[in-house]
Amino acid sequence: xxxxxxxxxxxxxxxxxxxxxxxxxxxxxxxxxxxxxxxxxxxxxxxxxxxxxxxxxxxxxxxxxxxxxxxxxxxxxxxxxxxxxxxxxxxxxxxxxxxxxxxxxxxxxxxxxxxxxxxxxxxxxxxxxxxxxxxxxxxxxxxxxxxxxxxxxxxxxxxxxxxxxxxxxxxxxxxxxxxxxxxxxxxxxxxxxxxxxxxxxxxxxxxxxxxxxxxxxxxxxxxxxxxxxxxxxxxxxxxxxxxxxxxxxxxxxxxxxxxxxxxxxxxxxxxxxxxxxxxxxxxxxxxxxxxxxxxxxxxxx
Numbered sequence: 001x002x003x004x005x006x007x008x009x010x011x012x013x014x015x016x017x018x019x020x021x022x023x024x025x026x027x028x029x030x031x032x033x034x035x036x037x038x039x040x041x042x043x044x045x046x047x048x049x050x051x052x053x054x055x056x057x058x059x060x061x062x063x064x065x066x067x068x069x070x071x072x073x074x075x076x077x078x079x080x081x082x083x084x085x086x087x088x089x090x091x092x093x094x095x096x097x098x099x100x101x102x103x104x105x106x107x108x109x110x111x112x113x114x115x116x117x118x119x120x121x122x123x124x125x126x127x128x129x130x131x132x133x134x135x136x137x138x139x140x141x142x143x144x145x146x147x148x149x150x151x152x153x154x155x156x157x158x159x160x161x162x163x164x165x166x167x168x169x170x171x172x173x174x175x176x177x178x179x180x181x182x183x184x185x186x187x188x189x190x191x192x193x194x195x196x197x198x199x200x201x202x203x204x205x206x207x208x209x210x211x212x213x214x215x216x217x218x219x220x221x222x223x224x225x226x227x228x229x230x231x232x233x234x235x236x237x238x239x240x241x242x243x244x245x246x247x248x249x250x251x252x253x254x255x256x257x258x259x260x261x262x263x264x265x266x267x268x269x270x271x272x273x274x275x276x277x278x279x280x281x282x283x284x285x286x287x288x289x290x291x292x293x294x295x296x297x298x299x300x301x
Contacts, residue, residue, distance in 0.1 A: 041108055046071065049108045056127050067111075069093065069104035070161075074113035074150070075123075084113055088154040092161050092185070095195035100181075100258050105164040110143075111157070113150040120149035139163050155186040155200070170262050175229035176221050177261070177271055180241030184249065197246055199300040206239035210292050215240055218284050222272035243295055253278050 046066050053064065053073065063078040064071060067085040070093075074081035089111060112127075114120035117135055124130040128143050136156040137148035146160045162182035166173050184197035209215050215236050221244075229237050248254035257278045261271045268274050281287040 040104065041069070046108065053110070058123065058127070070109050070111045070146075072111045072113060074115070075119055076113070076115045076150070081113065084150065084154070084157075088157055089161065091190075092158045092188075092195065093165075095190070095193075096162065096165055096185075099195060099255050101165045101169040103165075103168045106168045107144055109164055110145040111161075112145055112147045113157075114148065116151040117149050120147070120151075155188075158185045158188060159183060170265070172265060172269065174222070174224070174270060175226045176224055176237065176241045177245075179229065179238055180245040181258075183238050183242035184245045186242075197242075197249060199246070199298050200242075201300065202239040202242055203295075203298055203300045206236065206243055207296055207298075209236045209239070210296060215288075215292075218244070218275065218288060219272055222270040222275065243298075244291070247291060247294060248278070 046068075049071060050064060050066065053071070057064070057073060061075045062073055063075075063081040064073050065082055065085040066072075067089045070089055072081060072085040072089060074084065076084075112123070114123055120135075120137070121132060124132050124147055128140065128145070128147065130140070130147070132138060132147070135149060136152045137146065137150075137160060139146050139160045146157065146164075148157050148160070150157065159182040162185060163178060166178050166181065170178075183202065185195060186202075187198040187200035188195055189198060190196070206215070214234065216234065221237065221240055224232075224237065245254055248257050257271075257275065260278055261268070261274045264274050265271075276282060276284060279287060
């Protein structure tokens with residue numbers, strides 16, 4: 001990511017055309033987001049952001065696409081980078097905002113799409129001085145960037161897009177729900193114009209844990225701190241959170257739950273009491289048995 005060249009970038013601000021120069025590969029024209037009411041950054045803000053990226057962009061093989069509220073940088077063909085910006089990033093953002101979120105991320109964030117694992121690992125090290133602990137991708141708060149091996153598919157990208165939207169819309173959201181929602185959309189599609197999660201690879205491990213009766217109670221799941229969720233995971237946290245969200249989704253309760261939890265967060269910081277209310281279930285031990293039976297009937301693929 002060290003070889004750069006200068007290309008012109010045109011930014012239209014009102015009726016004024018500003019000529020800028022950017023050391024990088026071609027910078028694509030910003031794509032309009034169909035949801036613009038909460039965008040707080042101007043075209044000039046994005047242009048200045050792209051100018052700063054010139055210090056990181058490694059060479060001619062990279063294309064930059066402004067896809068509000070993100071900037072997408074990729075080393076696939078320009079057409080493919082544009083396709084991913086429109087078909088994955090915009091597709092997901094529009095539907096997630098329609099379902100849950102009113103605010104864009106608080107900062108302009110970059111999405112780096114590396115064409116394969118070799119490129120991903122090489123550039124994570126050379127640009128960010130990171131040694132990824134996952135072959136798929138991750139969100140770096142310090143770098144304000146989503147760093148992806150796009151060869152592994154768009155699922156991890158959609159998962160990671162959820163997190164900065166949660167951060168700007170639901171401060172204090174516990175890890176279990178943040179990751180449950182993100183994980184739900186690792187495998188997703190449109191249904192009646194809305195984003196829905198599908199069953200995915202996490203199902204097998206969860207079903208095995210259910211057979212062995214190793215899945216914690218929902219009170220325990222909801223009560224986990226960030227440290228407990230990420231560092232003390234018995235092997236079920238992500239899957240249990242995901243398939244609880246999946247159950248709520250398939251019973252038309254997930255969006256209702258999100259908005260109720262968001263509204264009641266100060267009184268119910270774990271979301272457990274709100275969960276019982278939305279489910280209409282006071283006896284959560286019985287619900288857990290019913291949820292077990294539901295999950296065991298699911299199949300992937």
